Amino acid sequence: MESNYSVALSATELSRVRFNEDGLVAAIVQEVGTNEVLMMAWMNKETLEMSLGQGRTVFWSRSRQEIWRKGDTSGDRQFIQSAAYDCDGDTLLFTVIQEGAGACHTGAHTCFFRQFGSE
Amino acid sequence: MESNYSVALSATELSRVRFNEDGLVAAIVQEVGTNEVLMMAWMNKETLEMSLGQGRTVFWSRSRQEIWRKGDTSGDRQFIQSAAYDCDGDTLLFTVIQEGAGACHTGAHTCFFRQFGSE
Numbered sequence: 001m002e003s004n005y006s007v008a009l010s011a012t013e014l015s016r017v018r019f020n021e022d023g024l025v026a027a028i029v030q031e032v033g034t035n036e037v038l039m040m041a042w043m044n045k046e047t048l049e050m051s052l053g054q055g056r057t058v059f060w061s062r063s064r065q066e067i068w069r070k071g072d073t074s075g076d077r078q079f080i081q082s083a084a085y086d087c088d089g090d091t092l093l094f095t096v097i098q099e100g101a102g103a104c105h106t107g108a109h110t111c112f113f114r115q116f117g118s119e
Numbered sequence: 120m121e122s123n124y125s126v127a128l129s130a131t132e133l134s135r136v137r138f139n140e141d142g143l144v145a146a147i148v149q150e151v152g153t154n155e156v157l158m159m160a161w162m163n164k165e166t167l168e169m170s171l172g173q174g175r176t177v178f179w180s181r182s183r184q185e186i187w188r189k190g191d192t193s194g195d196r197q198f199i200q201s202a203a204y205d206c207d208g209d210t211l212l213f214t215v216i217q218e219g220a221g222a223c224h225t226g227a228h229t230c231f232f233r234q235f236g237s238e
Contacts, residue, residue, distance in 0.1 A: 028147055040210040084231040111205040111206045116126050116171055119132055
C-alpha cells in the first residue's frame with residue numbers, strides 16, 4: 001500500500017505551528033472509519049514535513065532522540081488521509097489508515113486501552 | 120444538564136499517569152456521537168481528580184497558570200462519558216458530550232478546523 005497524500009508545508013502554515021521549547025508539537029492520530037483515537041506522539045519541523053510530504057506519520061522519538069518513521073520496524077504504518085492544526089497551533093490532528101494490528105507497541109489497536117475506574 | 124460520570128482516581132491508576140516536568144499530562148477530548156476530536160489541553164493531578172470526580176473536564180491553563188473549569192465562563196461545558204490513559208501514561212483521552220456551540224474559543228465546534236495544504 002502506498003499513500004496518495006502529499007502536501008508541501010507552506011511558510012504560512014509553518015508559521016502557525018507553535019513548537020515547544022524542545023522544538024516539538026503534539027500530534028494526535030485518529031483512525032479513519034472507526035474514528036478511534038489511536039495514539040499521541042510528537043513531531044519536530046523535519047518530521048512534520050516528512051509526514052505531510054510522504055503521507056505517512058513520522059514522529060520524533062523523545063525517548064530515543066531520533067526520527068521514528070512509524071511502521072518501518074513493526075510494519076504497522078499509518079497512511080495519512082488528512083492533517084489539521086488547532087486554533088493555537090500547538091497540536092496537530094492526523095487521520096490515518098492504520099496498517100497491521102494497530103498503533104500500540106503493546107499490540108493493542110489503540111494506545112488508549114485502559115479506562116480510569118477499572119482498577 | 121448534569122453528569123452521571125464520577126470516578127475516584129485510585130492510587131494504582133494515579134501511579135500510571137506520568138506527569139511531565141511541569142506536573143502536567145496531555146488530555147485529548149473527543150465528542151461522543153460525532154467522534155470528532157475537539158481539542159487537546161493539559162491537566163495536573165488536581166484537575167485530573169476534579170475531572171474524574173465531577174464528570175466535567177477541568178484543565179490547567181498554562182497561559183493563565185490557573186484551574187480552567189471548561190465552560191464556567193463560556194457555558195460550553197464538556198460532560199465526560201469515558202476517560203482512558205495510554206500505554207505509557209503520558210496522554211489521556213476523554214469522550215464527552217459537548218454543550219453549546221463547541222469546544223473552541225474561536226466559536227468553532229472543534230479546535231482542529233484548519234487543514235494543512237489549504238494556504
